[in-house]
Amino acid sequence: MSQPSLASAIRARPWLQKMVTPLANWYCNAAGYRKLGLRADDLIPEESETVLLALKRLPPQEAYDRVFRLRRAFQCSLAHQLLPKDQQTKPSEDIAYLSPIIKEIEAEAKERLDLESLSITKRK
């Protein structure tokens, strides 16, 4: 379940990207998930068939790390604490590990839908 995003439109215009990047960085830090050691992709809601399938397709190491991050974040949240600075997610670590797989699955589903509604003209 990927969210609608303006990212590609912004990235296509360098001047716009230059303006928006500091704002985006500020927003990501302010959102606070990095201070709990999470990545942006950890926040994608799991309650959909697509995401469940994508989670199944994660490599074993990625899946393990994801569960570790989530549990650590829950623990922090319960204890009303933030992680020490060195354990917080750095911007360089905040990579999209799940959304490419989700996009792939969505593309598959779309292709299936397209092929299903295909109209056929006979060869002349």
Place this chain on the structure above:
Amino acid sequence: MISRSAIGRHAQLALRRQSCVQPSARRGLAAVSTGETSFSYESADVGGIKVASRDVAGPTTKLAVVAKAGTRYEQLPGLTVGLERFAFKNTQKRSALRITRESELLGGQLNAYHTRESLVIEAKFLREDLPYFTELLGEVIAETKYTDHEYHEQVEELIHLSQKKLLANVSELAINSAHGIAFHRGLGNPLYPTSSTPLAKYLNAGSISEFAQDAYAKPNISVVANGATQEELSKWVGQFFSQTPATSANPFTSTSSTYYGGEERISHASGNAMVIAFPGSSSFTSGASYKPEMAVLAALLGGKSSIKWSPGFSLLSKAASAFPGASATTTHFSYSDTGLLAIQFSGSAKAIRDASTEAIKSLKSISEGSISKEDFTKAVAIAKYRALEEGQNIEAGLVATGAGLVHGGKPFQISEVGKSVESVSAQKLQAAAKALLEGKVTVSSVGDLYVLPFAEEIGLKV
């Protein structure tokens, strides 16, 4: 009396049908033939790939890529099955779903299977779609992605099912076990991994992908078509098979198979089977080591009747008919450098015990030369028919030719096979039978081991 009006109406209808102009874009059945009907394959070398075709008249074509990657050549257990199941999955250019839907739209059928020596990926389609399917096969062997998720979601499950299927089939278990005893490694690898093979240790998308690099290298494959002209096939193969790797990083070693022999007994609760096997002859396409008398001996021992309502003339069917519940068949498995002449029994354990004793007696009688001339003539005729039919049969001919080409032999030439089978004499047959009984025998029994006999009990030495 037929009423006049009825005749009149039918005549009118018939006339109307005749005068109706048929759309000329589609050719009728009679007009399709582009070349003379010939049952021999033409072969050529197109950019390092061996290409053979046979232009049989007809509106359909069968195209196959035959790779020298059967279970004999797999470096780890299950690789061949894994690679077979990965055929027509996602490629760099299009998805598995698109491949399926597109070929459905063209009325094509896609299939992949393997034998002990070859892995075959084939497509059947209308003659005019040759370019599309040549491109598809070229893409499948060179550009399949071998993704992890496809392996876990689709391939793995199918392999587990094939393992279960094998476990339930005692005849298959017995024949696999006989191959294992006779050839140990290489040809002795089971056709499908047995249910207790620790596949997870060896098999994953990565190892299959590596195997594919070697299996689908140019020197390792041949493209065979039935119902396409050689020029057209060569043209499209030259265009669409350019992505295929030119050499394999670690080419499959082809150490020639040695025959060992021995006995194996496997306990099984459902069903009984027994295989008695002897070293056989290599396939016709291998050239020098081909021994046509093995095919005749297989026909003479026989087992399954080729005519209805009669046990037939063959020695085994006569022997087995005395023991209701037992069935015996003789099959000659021929490979590129060796073969296995196998007598397979199935049925109730007691009937198998009696029938196998009888079968060995009849084999001994052949070796002593006490077969009638009539039986011998019949056996030669059947062996010749089988060999020719196999060549004419599109499927078997494709695989035999493809395998022959990759193993460095010659394509399956139907006329020569017939001649060599005819040249077998009764003395030659007797000598062959004698040599078999003097050598080491392979015996494999699966089922109720309390009743099934040991090799020694039925007069064989292992």
